[in-house]
Amino acid sequence: MKITKVKTYRVTVPSAGEYRMALGTHTALRSLVVRVHTDSGIIGTGESHQGVEGYSSETVETMDAVVSHVYGPLLVGRELEALEGLSAQLGLARRGNLFARCAVEMALFDALARSRRQNICALLGGPVRRRLALSGSIGIDEPEVMAEKAAAMVAAGFRTLKLKVGMPDIARDLARVRAVRQAVGEEVAIRLDANAGYSPTDALLFVRGLGDLAIEHVEQPVAAEHLDAMVKLTKLGTVAILADESVHTPEDAYRFIAAGAIDALKIKITKVGGYIAARKIIDIAEAAGIKVVIGQGICSSIEAAAEAQMACAYPHVHPVAEMVGPTKLLGDLAEPGLDLNGGYLELPKGHGVGVDLSEKLLRRYAAKSNGARELAAA
Numbered sequence: 001m002k003i004t005k006v007k008t009y010r011v012t013v014p015s016a017g018e019y020r021m022a023l024g025t026h027t028a029l030r031s032l033v034v035r036v037h038t039d040s041g042i043i044g045t046g047e048s049h050q051g052v053e054g055y056s057s058e059t060v061e062t063m064d065a066v067v068s069h070v071y072g073p074l075l076v077g078r079e080l081e082a083l084e085g086l087s088a089q090l091g092l093a094r095r096g097n098l099f100a101r102c103a104v105e106m107a108l109f110d111a112l113a114r115s116r117r118q119n120i121c122a123l124l125g126g127p128v129r130r131r132l133a134l135s136g137s138i139g140i141d142e143p144e145v146m147a148e149k150a151a152a153m154v155a156a157g158f159r160t161l162k163l164k165v166g167m168p169d170i171a172r173d174l175a176r177v178r179a180v181r182q183a184v185g186e187e188v189a190i191r192l193d194a195n196a197g198y199s200p201t202d203a204l205l206f207v208r209g210l211g212d213l214a215i216e217h218v219e220q221p222v223a224a225e226h227l228d229a230m231v232k233l234t235k236l237g238t239v240a241i242l243a244d245e246s247v248h249t250p251e252d253a254y255r256f257i258a259a260g261a262i263d264a265l266k267i268k269i270t271k272v273g274g275y276i277a278a279r280k281i282i283d284i285a286e287a288a289g290i291k292v293v294i295g296q297g298i299c300s301s302i303e304a305a306a307e308a309q310m311a312c313a314y315p316h317v318h319p320v321a322e323m324v325g326p327t328k329l330l331g332d333l334a335e336p337g338l339d340l341n342g343g344y345l346e347l348p349k350g351h352g353v354g355v356d357l358s359e360k361l362l363r364r365y366a367a368k369s370n371g372a373r374e375l376a377a378a
Contacts, residue, residue: 036080248273253285263291294307
């Protein structure tokens with residue numbers, strides 16, 4: 001089965017409201033959709049969304065340029081079988097560009113799994129589970145507003161909540177967390193995500209203030225370059241420390257684990273460059289006894305389903321995942337999209353990523369951006 005054509009689409013899907021975090025605010029989902037066509041007629045779909053400012057050096061425009069001018073020309077005419085080899089060649093062709101690589105690799109996995117009439121989870125060796133609990137996600141707001149949203153999520157079935165923090169006013173952030181804890185009681189797990197918003201000193205003060213609030217973990221309290229601060233926070237032992245922005249590659253995972261800088265780590269399929277790098281990170285974490293959480297805070301059902309395939313394939317992955325991104329959007333790219341109601345996600349039953357890209361929705365949301373680019377075999 002040969003690759004005959006690679007097409008890219010820049011899409012913009014409006015959000016259901018502002019989702020505020022320390023690095024910025026999501027008001028829409030901006031993604032690059034990649035479709036890999038084959039001579040058998042099978043089409044694989046991949047997607048990577050653009051993070052807020054400060055999260056990644058990549059934008060939809062840079063992703064599109066790399067896929068259209070580097071990865072696409074490399075892939076056209078190649079056999080779609082040995083994905084490890086193709087992934088390695090992508091890495092050699094352009095160092096970095098993990099978000100762009102993810103969109104392409106996801107499309108390759110989707111096409112290969114569809115050709116074998118199985119899902120990606122099976123291609124990865126799973127499933128070890130067919131159902132994931134979900135962590136409800138709440139952006140930064142006034143304490144009483146966050147508490148009200150948290151109570152509604154618990155009433156809807158969520159047993160784990162993730163709160164965005166990381167603002168300069170530490171006392172206000174602690175008030176946000178305390179208000180939510182009081183609203184939901186002691187039986188609901190609470191995760192915090194600062195998105196690298198604190199200085200090392202403020203992070204220490206914030207974490208010390210969490211001692212009586214039974215917090216599951218604090219995600220990325222300081223920027224990735226502050227390795228020493230992450231070590232100090234982890235050694236403090238007040239709350240488990242989880243790395244997100246610090247871990248993009250297997251080498252990052254090894255470095256932070258070896259330094260004693262983290263108790264857990266987060267994998268977002270876009271951030272790490274796809275399934276192959278994600279598997280390596282999971283293996284490193286498992287060998288070190290480090291917890292692995294998977295999921296995106298904002299994404300379409302394509303990305304969320306792709307991550308669900310990974311989260312259901314490996315036993316070491318934590319069964320409470322975070323791919324709740326579609327709930328924050330007014331639209332979607334898959335039809336039907338994922339059912340995320342009730343705080344759980346069933347492993348999608350379809351082939352490949354498990355859900356199907358809607359041509360109608362793709363045209364609608366690509367029209368809000370710039371249409372499509374295509375590279376085909378001569």
